[in-house]
Amino acid sequence: MxxxxxxxxxxxxxxxxxxxxxxxxxxxxxxxxxxxxxxxxxxxxxxxxxxxxxxxxxxxxxxxxxxxxxxxxxxGDEVAQVLEGLMGLAAGAGHLRRRTGPKDIELRRARVCYNHLAGDMGTQLFDSLIARGFLTAEAEELLLTDAGADFVARFEIDLDDLRLKRTPLCRECLDWSERRSHLAGSLGRAFLARFEELSWATRDPKTRVVVFSRTGVKEFEQLFGGV
The missing domain is CATH 1.10.10.10 (Winged helix-like DNA-binding domain superfamily/Winged helix DNA-binding domain)
Known part of the structure; x- marks a missing residue:
């Protein structure tokens, strides 16, 4: 057995x-x-x-x-992570839905993955945080560095509050459309919430699409572009 x-x-x-x-x-x-x-x-x-x-x-x-x-x-997050991973596996193996539709490009650009940002802009955020030394991977664990904590605080995210939550602070999630990592965990959720709070982005109530305003795209690129 x-x-x-x-x-x-x-x-x-x-x-x-x-x-x-x-x-x-x-x-x-x-x-x-x-x-x-x-x-x-x-x-x-x-x-x-x-x-x-x-x-x-x-x-x-x-x-x-x-x-x-x-x-x-x-x-919870673990279920969402498994589903996103399966989507990536299916996409990589060529098992795609036949009906792509007009929202497909928008979904690939920016979408909600349960409670955090996914798609091209989600992986761009992750890559920027890694490249600038704000996130680091040690023993297969994703950690926020001291420099990262300073950056998060300047972006007006309450890190002390996040650390009180049961959800891991930082977690990698394999993006199904980009086939690279985006940021999950309570910090990933907080970034998306902050983008919404600043009116950079809004969620399409009928789909998983996250719509960035013109100002939001500009501010996002200034903060997380150039990687």
Whole structure:
């Protein structure tokens, strides 16, 4: 009998096309209702409820009830990281959706990966922080340097508050479209929140696209360009 984590069970849960579509929809970081997820999965509400129960039992979802509605979100960063990694693996193997659509280029440029910035601008942010010595990898662990802590503080991100959270401060996440790392963890979330606070960027409520304003692009390039 084999021992250790049962990856086949998790893979089987993710592997169903309807469940995969519902999980992908939740990568926006927004909690969705059963009916909304049924539409994403292309199934009936009854079938969607069955799928969601299995995903919940498998530890991939976090259900929440508000009023008459029940909402579902991903269970946490680890689930989002696995999904993003699988997207990268699928893209690298040439397994792409046939319907690319007009939003495809925008998704590749900047999008939400659960709660942090992904796409070309996400990897640009990561590369800039690495190149300037603000992030360093030691023993396969991503660390914020003293110089990085100073930079984060100047950007008006409350680092002390982030360090109190259970989520790791810095984490690499393999970007499916760029095939390179972007920044996850509580610091990755804080950067995206700060971009929104400064009105540099907004999230498209219907997709995972992050839209940077003209001013936002200019400010972002000045701060994180030239790597």
């Amino acid at each position: 084999k021992e250790g984590p049962d990856i086949a069970r998790i893979a089987a849960l993710i592997g169903d096309p309807a469940r995969a579509n519902m999980l992908t929809a939740l990568m926006s970081g927004k909690a969705l209702t059963v009916s909304e997820l049924a539409e994403e999965g292309g199934v009936t509400i009854q079938t969607a409820s069955s799928h969601l129960s299995k995903l919940d039992e498998g530890g991939l979802l976090r259900p929440r009830k508000q009023g008459r509605h029940k909402y579902f979100s991903l269970a």
